[in-house]
Amino acid sequence: MIVTGKSFVVTGGLGSIGAASAKLLVSKGAYAVLFDILPAEKAKERIASFDDADKYFYFQADISSRDSMEGALSAALKVIPKGSLFGAVHCAAVNPNVPWPTKMSDKLKDFETVLRVNAYGTFCVDATVADAINSQYPELDSFFPRVEEERGCIINLSSVVGHDPPARCLTYGPSKTCVLGITTAAADFLAPCGIRVNSVAPALVYSALMNQGGRVEYFKEQLDAYSMFPRRFTTPEEISHAIVFLVENSMMNAFHLKVDAGWRQISSWAGGVDPRKRSPIVE
Structure with missing residues (x-):
């Protein structure tokens, strides 16, 4: 699938991975529709420093x-080229950024927050973007025939x-497990209208x-x-190339791609040292 001339919503579009993904898509001829929580004026100042800044919409x-x-x-839809909305790269999320607790119940409020943003937010983004893509094809009714051409891709x-999920990600980890389930379910639901989800x-x-x-x-x-x-740590650019690979390869659907260098994410007690005390802020 060629991205040239197509528009992609990028949530968290001014963050590290979001911005890297948007820049890579634009370098390939796409338009980037950036969604973020920054006020418009601050966002426009940042976008002004990007190459091909006229291909970004905030x-x-x-x-x-x-x-x-x-x-x-x-x-x-009113400002991008007509009929060009093709997909989304959904990067926006939250992490509690708090110390390990002594009681698991102390994490209930954090769990409520990350589920609302990371899980419900993913479903909300996938659903509303898919509806917006489908709005460009008015012939679709509630139970449309399966289309043959590719009409969209959501990452x-x-x-x-x-x-x-390891111990140090007690709430964030399960919220991202939800993202995996939503991805697979959405890929199946949106398949008849030619939208892939990975x-x-x-x-x-x-x-x-x-x-x-x-x-x-x-x-x-x-x-x-x-x-x-x-x-070593992964770079945002390495993640963006993985994202764009899934966008460009039309056979990739309902797929979960790890970019992790084979990291085995255990909570190490090596040497008898309590890992909860070694890094006060873990999740």
Whole structure:
């Protein structure tokens, strides 16, 4: 599938992986419709520094709100080339960024938050974007015949901790497991209208959020001990290339791609050291 001339919604579009993915798509001739929570003026200042800045469109949107998503998509359809909306790269998510608790019940509020944004938000993005794509084909009714041509592709960002949630991701991990299930179910539901749905699962990606509470040094040691090769943080650009591969290959559907260098994500007690004390901020 060729992306030239097609438009893609990128949620979390001004974040590390979102921005890298948007830039790669634009470099291949696509248009990037960036959804994020930044005020419009700040977003436009940042986009002005991008190459081919005229190929980006920005809309402030809350991924966990159907009204917000539908409003942003309706506005986007009015400014992008007619009929060009083809898919989404869904990167927006939240992580509690708090210490390990002593009681599991202390994580209930965090779990409620991450489920609302990471799980419900993924369903909301997939559903509203798919509806917006299908709105370009008015011949579709409630039970339309299966189409033959490819009409869209959605990529959800999961995580390796969604595949096998470790202790240090008590709420975030299961919320990303939900992303895997939503991806598979959505791929089947949207297949008749020619829309593919896949997920990409990064391991540890270096970011400003990662560089808090001693987490960088903690995870450097974990990667050195338990990754196969290479034993380092993943770059946003490496994730973006995996995302665009799934977009461009029309045979990839309901697929969950790990980009993790074979990291075995265990909670190490090597040397009798309590890992909960080594990195005060883990999840």
